[in-house]
Amino acid sequence: MTHAATKLKHVAEAAGVSLSTASRALSGKAVAYRISSHTEQLVLDAAAKLDFRPSQVAQSLRTQKTKLLGVVLPDVSNPFFASIAREVTTYAEENGYSVLLADSRESTEVERKLIAQLRAREIEGLVISPVGLHQQHLEKLHTANLPVVLVDRGFAESPLVSVTSNHREAARGAMKILIENGHQEIGILQGIPGTTPNDERLSGIEEELKETGIPFTSSMIQGNQFSESSGYEAAKFLLKKHLGITAFFALSNQIGLGALQAIAEAGRKIPQDISMITFDDHPYSEFLASPMTTVRQNIKELGRLAAELIVKQLLTGRKPKKKVHQVPVEIIERASVFNLLNSEKE
Template sequence: MASIKDVAAEAGLSVATVSRALNGHPSVSPAARHRVRAAVEALGYRPNAVARSLRTDQTRTLGLVISDVMNPYFTELARSVEEEARALGYSVVIGNADERPDLQDHHVTTLLDRRIDGLLVSPTDGGSPGMLDAARAGTPMVFVDRWIPGVDVPVVRSDGRAAVRDLVAHLHGLGHRRLAIIAGPAATTTGRERVDAFREALGAYGLSLPGAYIGQGDFQAESGRRATERFLDLPEPPDVVFAADNLMALGALDAVRARGLRVPEDIALAAFDDIPWFVHTDPPVTAIAQPTRDLGQAAVRALVERIAGRAGESVTLPARLVVRRSCGEPGGSGGSPSSVRNRPTESPSPVQRSTP
């Protein structure tokens, strides 16, 4: 592969001049500029980013360490991060931690070894050692979605409290009184917060959240299924199951169907994190939608600010409730257009709970 030396030789100039011409430095004569252009063209020269990075000490690359790529929410987040980064002249290297702290650490170290300019992390657990080291060492860093309390790093996330209140109001309005939640891992902030917000919202309606109505999940579909089965085995099963992420909601849906029960007639279902597929399930699932695209954008901007040595502020954006049919006939407001278009033919059978 042709190097800058070859270009210099071809153009009959020094490497210094070629470099300046390539970087748009002002004091290069038009003639030289032209000859460089021609030589570059002739040789198909492309600057070696590795060499440049070594010299300039910047890679124009961002690292993104994510909890689970297979989760559509994170996939979308990754996509929006890459888009914004590209717009700002950065590349993104994604590391999938698969909810495993050791893998998270592996990716953080690898990325740091590659001298990425900044790190975007959605921490899997309370914080793996390598990650904390990086934060302490002053690597430009921003947390997305999840964060670690007590670590001095900006956080870009969405606040679901208001949306959860809206959800509980919606459920209460439909007559539901026994509300259950499938929580995420307690080690993650999102795992805890969503339960807290839910309990708080219930309190406003004089409802409580008994321990039996809190299922412990791990943000994977299988755990949602198990938790739901336990709910259904209760002497007094809940009217509604609220899953703290989309994968657990699908597990829940599956568990309900496996018993021959129907959503929402026999039991209602709602989820945190709206995803395109919820429009296509039957029934369409009522969910709390995060402004994923904006989150990715804000996170990249904050990180780039940090890289530039400026503050890089934390950002919190509101999530919003998207009402569909999985909790019962929607009220007058808040329904998405799809909730109308997706309405199936009316079921002639009365609401009933079949006993297995």
């Protein structure tokens, strides 16, 4: 493109050497191929003067390495995934890889198409937060020897490498706080059923309830997307149907926002009328009408680790030893959980 881009040929001519010599001098193989240091310098000078940058396209074709990573996320505009995109791109860039970004819009169909396109571009590896309901197309990549790292969403019993938060422990921790504060009727605002973040959180919730002897009612679980509208509908429904409800546990930030809307519309106040804990911490969590108690995932670490796993694999050619990578989670307690026990004492 860029019109008169200088090619290796021009450098070679300017230096008065052959293409092969120019190529070798420029790629640091002068000693290995016995290019005299004088000739080497001629080439380097010519390249510098002509502002030569080798065509990565041509290099890719010849060396069969594109130095390209695919990153597929269900919603790049979601700050959670945006942070992952950022970590992966900067880590990749630092290691000589570039990132092709694609947004699957939470659709497995779109996800398949995007992956096909990325393969046509001969990406060397894929970092993906899959929609999460199907993994066959991803396993196919794995068997085709294309390194894949799942981030945020994994699959049970998968041959694929994954980096996720410890959803189960995180959910247990949040439930523990609610229960310790005397809550028994807790509405669970879930995301996409069948995805591991959702289901593992649910099973953590169930475990914690069982352990403390509180009955686990499936009708207290509502919602079907990690979205604001799903959170809104689910919370609205639960507020109507379960009059005794005293707390919500929202399984994502977006869901939480929707719940906030529903709670406000119902004329309830957090935390006096209804307590709440939300997955995903944010800068604004602290400044909400009631500062929100949140489960803070270590997003940077999730992104960086995923990038590292794929890049190291490409650089060394060795698959990571560990398949499942769990990143610890932190619970930030603020003011959105009301203590029912204290209030009874008073």
